[in-house]
Amino acid sequence: MTPRTKEQNDEIRAARIRQILAAAADVYLAKGVMLEIRDVAARAGLGYGTVYHYYRNKHELLHDMLWHAFEQARAATDAAFDQDGAPLGRLRRGLKHLLRLWLDQPSVYILYKMVAENFHHMPSDRFPGLYDRFRQELYQPVAALLREGGGLPYPEKRANMVIGSLIGCAGLYIHHRHMEIDIDEAVDVWFAGTVGIDHEDRKEI
Template sequence: MSPRTKEQNEAIREARIRQILLAAADVYLTRGMAFEMRDVAAHAGLGYGTVYHYYSNKYQLFRDLLLSALDAAADLTERALSGRGKARERLRTLAVGLLKLWVEEPMVFILYKMASENFHQLPSGSAGELPERFEAELYQPVAEALREATGDANALDAANVLIGSLIGSAGLWLYHRQAGMDAERTADLLFEGIARQTDDREER
């Protein structure tokens, strides 16, 4: 048997890291930050030493998980909010996309939940650039789109309500391991208030 190429080794490494991150997200939803590295290894079906080969502690693992989640969320946000159509429709597209992504990739939901709590579950100073990147790449684009949709120069309150409502709605499904969340209907319910506000603005 010929030895693996550098590219094959890198593909195996990336697949193993993703396996660990997905397992860590699932374990977090069950145990919060009280989880241990051995919990992740067991959930991933890997040896304890294999997980430690990639991550020396759970906080290093979780920071990698959150950075990976941020990249995925930033890509979705950019695609949704830079599209055509009214700002309200673009925001709804983002909301539906986030709800679906959170079900498929719980690590992205965990990012939003932790950001809403100012990353207080991580040791002091270990969040690194996460707060600033979340603010610039995920929060401010929503606030800007809401400014455009509502005409409100200070749309931060509306951004807080929208993002917080999405987190709360998804959390009820994800923490209780319920299947079948209807992302479209959930987004429609949340956007009824925004629709009234934008309709009132357009009538004035």
């Protein structure tokens, strides 16, 4: 048998990590911080030793899962918000794109939820860098679009309301996957309630 190349080994390692992180997100949704490595191994269909080879404990695993989720969220935010059009229209499209990403990649939803909860029940010294980058690269773009939209007081407060309401409502569908969600309708309703502009008022977008 021909030995695998370094590139092949790297691809296998990357695929295995993606498999483990996806399983970790599913287990976290079911068990929260009570998640254990053996739970993730079972969900991924891997041996305990295989997962332990990559992650020595659940805190290392969650740390890696959240940083991977951050990179996905940042790429999605950049792609959705850096478009032509009025600020509030770009924000609305970005929120719809973000919700689709949450439904497709639950780890990104978990990231937003854990930041909103200030990483409650997690080691206090593990996530300050992630929190700071989240605020700068994911939260501030939302506040900036609200500020650019004009006529909207307290953009940072409204950004908190937009993101917080999206987290709360999306959780109903993410935790109960048999439920279906109309993403366009849901974001329009949340947008109207938190930003204060009705989704039928196209003059603002």
